[in-house]
Amino acid sequence: MARINENFLKLKAGYLFPEIARRVNAFTEGNPEAAKRLIRCGIGDVTEPLPEACRQAMHEAIDELGNAATFKGYGPEQGYAFLREAIVENQFAGLGIAADEVFISDGSKCDTGNILDIFGKGNVIAITDPVYPVYVDTNVMIGNTGDADETGAYAGLVYLPCTPENGFVPAIPDRKVDLVYLCYPNNPTGATATRAQLEAWVAYARANQAIILYDAAYEAFIQDPELPRSIFEIEGARDCAMEFRSFSKNGGFTGVRCAYIVIPKTLKGYTADGQEQAIHPLWSRRHSTKFNGASYPVQKGAAAVFSEAGKAQVAALIEGYMGNAKLLREACAAAGLPVFGGVNAPYVWVGCPAGLTSWDMFDKMLNEANVVITPGSGFGAAGEGYFRISAFNTRANVEEVCRRIGATFG
Numbered sequence: 001m002a003r004i005n006e007n008f009l010k011l012k013a014g015y016l017f018p019e020i021a022r023r024v025n026a027f028t029e030g031n032p033e034a035a036k037r038l039i040r041c042g043i044g045d046v047t048e049p050l051p052e053a054c055r056q057a058m059h060e061a062i063d064e065l066g067n068a069a070t071f072k073g074y075g076p077e078q079g080y081a082f083l084r085e086a087i088v089e090n091q092f093a094g095l096g097i098a099a100d101e102v103f104i105s106d107g108s109k110c111d112t113g114n115i116l117d118i119f120g121k122g123n124v125i126a127i128t129d130p131v132y133p134v135y136v137d138t139n140v141m142i143g144n145t146g147d148a149d150e151t152g153a154y155a156g157l158v159y160l161p162c163t164p165e166n167g168f169v170p171a172i173p174d175r176k177v178d179l180v181y182l183c184y185p186n187n188p189t190g191a192t193a194t195r196a197q198l199e200a201w202v203a204y205a206r207a208n209q210a211i212i213l214y215d216a217a218y219e220a221f222i223q224d225p226e227l228p229r230s231i232f233e234i235e236g237a238r239d240c241a242m243e244f245r246s247f248s249k250n251g252g253f254t255g256v257r258c259a260y261i262v263i264p265k266t267l268k269g270y271t272a273d274g275q276e277q278a279i280h281p282l283w284s285r286r287h288s289t290k291f292n293g294a295s296y297p298v299q300k301g302a303a304a305v306f307s308e309a310g311k312a313q314v315a316a317l318i319e320g321y322m323g324n325a326k327l328l329r330e331a332c333a334a335a336g337l338p339v340f341g342g343v344n345a346p347y348v349w350v351g352c353p354a355g356l357t358s359w360d361m362f363d364k365m366l367n368e369a370n371v372v373i374t375p376g377s378g379f380g381a382a383g384e385g386y387f388r389i390s391a392f393n394t395r396a397n398v399e400e401v402c403r404r405i406g407a408t409f410g
């Protein structure tokens with residue numbers, strides 16, 4: 001009898017995006033004419049083409065693979081030195097990060113899930129609410145939670161509510177936790193964390209021998225020079241944090257797939273009997289056992305993000321998306337809706353009109369404006385009463401979405 005991992009049965013059936021897809025499909029089938037004007041601002045996927053510099057680097061890499069003299073088979077599991085070094089020079093200069101503390105992968109979604117392989121049972125895990133659903137569901141799958149209640153909250157997780165009152169950066173817990181997921185700039189709220197806020201988290205983690213899992217997938221969207229771009233800008237973070245980064249949102253690599261984790265060699269965990277153990281060799285072993293390296297052309301394409309041309313092309317992409325965010329913010333504010341985020345992040349987080357739940361708002365936007373948004377409650381109980389609009393779209397689509405928001409709520 002083949003036994004299954006019964007933790008999977010605890011997962012709430014409607015993982016957010018499948019439920020959105022179900023409602024959109026039902027709408028499309030019932031309203032074939034209106035479906036033609038549907039604009040999707042739901043899933044956080046980029047829309048603009050890959051930067052020329054990246055495409056060119058990938059073409060050249062493919063040609064190398066077509067020549068016996070330059071052919072490459074398996075590469076180093078942790079990633080090619082050219083990319084690890086380019087990352088350190090361009091993203092972590094002056095922060096004391098070495099190239100061999102960078103582990104290249106095929107995505108932050110898998111990295112943030114897979115990292116749980118190296119942590120033990122019994123950790124108290126804190127997540128922000130609302131949150132990127134991957135952190136929660138991967139903890140459910142591995143057995144770190146009990147069952148979900150009717151609001152979708154899992155027993156055993158410590159939820160840290162993020163609200164307008166705390167600027168969507170949670171208060172430091174009044175209890176001891178062992179692993180904390182933080183994501184800034186935030187998906188879904190578009191909020192950012194200040195240096196002082198991250199300093200408080202680092203102090204808390206160090207005092208409690210906890211580890212911060214810092215997701216900086218949206219670092220490139222930070223416009224305010226005062227905001228920290230990396231957790232490693234905070235003194236002491238090397239001892240209590242790892243950072244997840246991705247080429248998905250800056251370089252538009254959502255379909256190409258390349259990301260990395262930075263794990264300082266000084267980051268420690270503990271055995272059940274309290275012995276210190278460095279995290280770096282554990283992840284190194286895990287990564288090289290279960291992963292055979294990101295593809296060579298992809299890593300070449302990723303490195304090209306840091307070329308002079310690549311930097312200019314990425315800057316233009318970010319500028320375009322942030323221009324969209326500004327228009328969406330203005331349209332929602334003009335419609336009298338409370339607006340958050342969208343200033344240093346490609347997501348605008350909007351309060352629903354009085355009396356409407358997140359899914360009511362989803363249905364209203366779908367049926368009346370023919371625009372797909374993401375219901376805030378899909379990201380956690382504290383997301384109820386909000387919705388997320390993604391700025392990842394063409395300018396023409398965003399302008400049309402703004403007009404329709406005006407027509408629907410103006």
Ligand SMILES: *Cc1c(COP(=O)(O)O)cnc(C)c1O
Binds near residue numbers: 217
């Ligand atoms: C998009 C996103 C990522 C990047 O995921 P990839 O698997 O690298 O595409 C990571 N974290 C968050 C919160 C995201 O929204």
